[in-house]
Amino acid sequence: MSTKTYNIRTAGQANIPVLGLGTWQSTEQDCVDVVSQALQMGYEHIDTAQAYGNEKQVGEGIKQSGVARDKFFLTTKIFPDDMKFQPEKLVAAAKRSLEDLDTDYVDLLLLHWPDDRVPLSETIPALCELQKQGLTRHIGVSNFNITDIIEAKKYADVPIVVNQVEFHPFIKQQTLQEFLNNHHILLEAYSPLARGGVFENDTIKEIADKHNVTPAQISLAWILSNKDRVAIPKTANPDHLQGNLDAINVQLSAEELEQIGRLARSDGRKIEHPDYSPVWDD
Numbered sequence: 106m107s108t109k110t111y112n113i114r115t116a117g118q119a120n121i122p123v124l125g126l127g128t129w130q131s132t133e134q135d136c137v138d139v140v141s142q143a144l145q146m147g148y149e150h151i152d153t154a155q156a157y158g159n160e161k162q163v164g165e166g167i168k169q170s171g172v173a174r175d176k177f178f179l180t181t182k183i184f185p186d187d188m189k190f191q192p193e194k195l196v197a198a199a200k201r202s203l204e205d206l207d208t209d210y211v212d213l214l215l216l217h218w219p220d221d222r223v224p225l226s227e228t229i230p231a232l233c234e235l236q237k238q239g240l241t242r243h244i245g246v247s248n249f250n251i252t253d254i255i256e257a258k259k260y261a262d263v264p265i266v267v268n269q270v271e272f273h274p275f276i277k278q279q280t281l282q283e284f285l286n287n288h289h290i291l292l293e294a295y296s297p298l299a300r301g302g303v304f305e306n307d308t309i310k311e312i313a314d315k316h317n318v319t320p321a322q323i324s325l326a327w328i329l330s331n332k333d334r335v336a337i338p339k340t341a342n343p344d345h346l347q348g349n350l351d352a353i354n355v356q357l358s359a360e361e362l363e364q365i366g367r368l369a370r371s372d373g374r375k376i377e378h379p380d381y382s383p384v385w386d387d
């Protein structure tokens with residue numbers, strides 16, 4: 106089934122298509138091809154980052170797709186290495202991303218991880234300024250805990266529209282989700298397939314069989330059943346692209362949503378804990 110995603114979630118002035126293509130570990134020609142195919146197929150949202158080392162390939166994929174820049178939502182992230190969150194370096198880093206992506210603007214620019222070495226009182230006004238200058242349409246953060254977001258909001262004079270964090274059926278993010286809801290910030294789910302973990306889970310597999318869909322689609326449908334979330338599954342496999350996109354049409358019953366909701370565990374995080382991780386909320 107071919108699907109066109111007109112589904113969006115809104116935060117502040119940002120209208121974000123619910124399902125984006127993640128590109129971490131998509132490299133070289135595979136990255137060019139998958140981005141191009143995704144856009145041609147109807148994906149309206151692509152997620153990349155400086156740290157993925159593939160912004161040039163994402164840019165090339167966009168070009169090869171022939172899809173006009175204003176027809177999709179593009180996110181990149183600035184990584185806090187080399188003290189890049191200092192205001193002058195932040196501007197230079199954002200400009201370098203735009204150059205590599207071969208675009209005049211991104212739709213969303215995120216701080217990839219918190220960085221205690223540069224105070225948010227300096228970083229956040231600089232990030233806001235990038236939006237005012239039109240280099241990005243919206244700003245957001247990633248891997249921020251509640252304390253970080255409260256601090257960031259003090260210095261932001263434009264809305265922080267997203268916190269991109271790990272989220273899938275095996276992780277608890279309830280405290281953070283409630284906080285984000287109260288502050289009109291979307292939770293953008295990274296690793297929404299638990300990096301493949303959902304394919305091995307009996308509950309998810311049984312529900313998938315009942316609906317005649319894949320476990321990937323069940324995980325994505327469960328995440329997107331909450332209207333305050335968007336998700337960015339990664340694939341570099343053209344065969345998985347369409348199925349993941351079609352997950353937006355899968356409807357789960359209240360009982361199924363609850364069953365999946367009971368899978369969360371306190372040790373359910375999949376990503377490694379880099380030194381710069383914040384203290385997670387739960």
Ligand SMILES: NC(=O)c1ccc[n+]([C@@H]2O[C@H](COP(=O)([O-])OP(=O)(O)OC[C@H]3O[C@@H](n4cnc5c(N)ncnc54)[C@H](OP(=O)(O)O)[C@@H]3O)[C@@H](O)[C@H]2O)c1
Nearest residue numbers: 127128129295296297298299300321338339340341342345
């Ligand atoms: N902000 C951050 O710090 C942060 C951290 C991690 C990730 N992210 C973002 O979130 C995106 C997604 O997270 P992720 O890459 O960690 O993990 P993920 O999306 O949960 O899982 C990706 C894995 O699932 C496989 N896969 C995808 N669709 C499939 C399907 N339909 N059937 C079978 N296998 C499938 C992929 O392999 P194939 O390629 O072979 O399909 C890949 O091995 C990243 O690419 C990145 O854009 C952000």
